[in-house]
Amino acid sequence: MPTAELSYQEAKELLIQAWGTLGSHWGINKTMAQIHALLLISPESLTTEQIMEELHISRGNANMNIRALMDWGLIHKTHKPGDRKEYFSSEKDMWEITRQIARERRKRELQPVIKVLGQVENIKDDRTAHTKELKQVTKELKFLVGKADSFLNMVTGFDQSRFFNFLLRLKK
Amino acid sequence: MPTAELSYQEAKELLIQAWGTLGSHWGINKTMAQIHALLLISPESLTTEQIMEELHISRGNANMNIRALMDWGLIHKTHKPGDRKEYFSSEKDMWEITRQIARERRKRELQPVIKVLGQVENIKDDRTAHTKELKQVTKELKFLVGKADSFLNMVTGFDQSRFFNFLLRLKK
DNA sequence: TTTTATTTTCAGAAATGTTTGAAAATTAGA
DNA sequence: TCTAATTTTCAAACATTTCTGAAAATAAAA
Structure with a gap:
């Protein structure tokens, strides 16, 4: 039986879920790993708002795990000119x-x-x-x-x- | 300040605790790691009864984690002649x-x-x-x-x- | 300065993971 | 077979971790 081709959305959810599971075996919590996966596959940097919406998590949860990822040095804060929000992007290498x-x-x-x-x-x-x-x-x-x-x-x-x-x- | 010499009991507790912490970063629960540490440093094999007593845990808890350690292939069941109980020992190498x-x-x-x-x-x-x-x-x-x-x-x-x-x- | 957008905090709620203990199942010997 | 020793199971209690959401703090713009 040949494997069916996945849509972008299906593949994205699979990847985020798989990365979350792997992360949780490595002392990293699920949400933290999922945010990391999301930023890893996102061509643009994202705001806290966008991360909350994409993963269906609360503001507090998003904020806490974004900070933990910055502590690990895996994501970085950036700014866009004329925009007050903070944008986050993953190290891609x-x-x-x-x-x-x-x-x-x-x-x-x-x-x-x-x-x-x-x-x-x-x-x-x-x-x-x-x-x-x-x-x-x-x-x-x-x-x-x-x-x-x-x-x-x-x-x-x-x-x-x-x-x-x-x-x-x-x-x- | 020179480090004070530890008693056997202190050292044993420290080791069990350290092994537990390392284990918990590796998807292994505290009791499972404690049982493993206990068997690792024990010259003789131990019964479920002895493990329960040594670590102050219930029969069900001991049984469950002993089986998990056997699933991981880290401890083994042995028997003593004329004794119906099961004895457990850790791989030492x-x-x-x-x-x-x-x-x-x-x-x-x-x-x-x-x-x-x-x-x-x-x-x-x-x-x-x-x-x-x-x-x-x-x-x-x-x-x-x-x-x-x-x-x-x-x-x-x-x-x-x-x-x-x-x-x-x-x-x- | 005041207003407004944004981020951070944190107490309680929810979810998840662990432990207990007693009952059921299994096993070996009589 | 039956009995007694031992192991296994599992529902409920307990503990720990994670998550929420609203309020407080911060920072930028007006």
């Missing part, structure tokens, strides 16, 4: 978006955990099996989370062409 | 845990999104700017998510030393 997400997740998730693991590693050794196991597990956990941190740090340092080389080598 | 998580997240998160992006890509081209933008963004998104999928697939296929050697080569 997919690699830049990837780098920005890598940068924020390192800072928000990995680094706090690495700090805690460092403390736990410092436990007083009373030579019991339980303490031994806790120390061993913590050491291995810290090693692995540390590697993930280095990897994301590397991503933020790479430019696009180095990234493409990296992808090529991934092929096998 | 940290690299094996990483591979298992990579395998599941590919299946649960990336592959469904890739499928949707394939559908959206198939949109009827009406030559408007909006359609053009949607197609372009979808194509780039699919490329990127596809690469993330290949990367996780590689993790599941490599052994630890091979994987870290691979990452080392990327450094420069």
Whole structure:
């Protein structure tokens, strides 16, 4: 059975929904991801009003999630001459978006955990099996989370062409 | 100020809490992460009863999250001779845990999104700017998510030393 | 300055996710 | 088979997160 061609509207809703679901697996709430998807596929920048209408959400909700997206560095505020409203637009370069997400997740998730693991590693050794196991597990956990941190740090340092080389080598 | 040495109990609680926080950024609920942490640092396998007592949770809650952890392939059921109860133990090899998580997240998160992006890509081209933008963004998104999928697939296929050697080569 | 457009805040409402506990189902041994 | 130990289910209670909408704050124009 061949896949039916989707209309623009159907495709747009599917994409916004899919991006929302993926986002919610990544500690980003659904609305935040949906606003991001909407701005990502919009050729022009949009006002809060337009975002509210398009996604059927309240002003407060729109405002809050727009600010969160700006905190993540994924969207930006712009102005139009002779217009008092604020317009929002997404960074469109997919690699830049990837780098920005890598940068924020390192800072928000990995680094706090690495700090805690460092403390736990410092436990007083009373030579019991339980303490031994806790120390061993913590050491291995810290090693692995540390590697993930280095990897994301590397991503933020790479430019696009180095990234493409990296992808090529991934092929096998 | 030098960091004070933690007691076993303090360290254990810190670790369980840290693992829970990291887990919650990964679509895993608090109790599920706590049970996993508890089994990870426990030298012996534990019964449902012991897990309930240790974490102060109900039988239903324990049962449900134990099953979820088994679905993820992170813990296993064992039996002791002459004992009717089920005992649970965590996979201890940290690299094996990483591979298992990579395998599941590919299946649960990336592959469904890739499928949707394939559908959206198939949109009827009406030559408007909006359609053009949607197609372009979808194509780039699919490329990127596809690469993330290949990367996780590689993790599941490599052994630890091979994987870290691979990452080392990327450094420069 | 005053008026008007726009953005931000936040208390309560709604929605979603988690936990409980007791009853039902299952399983193994007698 | 029957009995007793153990596991599973699930409706209702509880907790947490997200969303709303109207009021307050801000900023630009008159």
